[in-house]
Amino acid sequence: MTAHSTDPFARPTDIDPTTLRRARFSQQGYGRALDHISLIEIANAISIAAEASAGLSEPDVKREALAVFGGRRMTESISARLDAALTWGTENGRLPRRTIGII
Structure with missing residues (x-):
């Protein structure tokens, strides 16, 4: 995957999604499905969670990023999507x- 992810990303049309550093937060119980969220936005949520805590282990930062989007349960498919965003x-x-292991 390159810096120009092909995942759709809702943003103002005059902004390059790879330079946008925010994520749309969701309330618990009103979560967004991670497979409908751009890897860029998920990576942004991971970054926000890591910065807020001065660094987290991968499992913890994945759980915190999931919470940004209103999720709680870490299934295999959700974990894989978060891993893809971590890689990106x-x-x-x-x-x-x-x-090692701290984002």
Whole structure:
């Protein structure tokens, strides 16, 4: 995957989605399905969660990012989607690793 993800991403048309650093938060119980959310936006949520806590382990940052979108249950498919966003974010410099396993 390149810096220009082909995932759809709702944003103002004059903004490159790879430069946008925000995520749309959802209330618990009114969550958005992760397979309907761009990897870029998921990586943004991971970044927001990691920055708010001064760094988290991968399992913890994935759970916090899931909560951003109103989710609670970590299924295999949700975990895989979060892993794909982690990969995209680290490969494109959005999610620096401070130490092994810490985002």
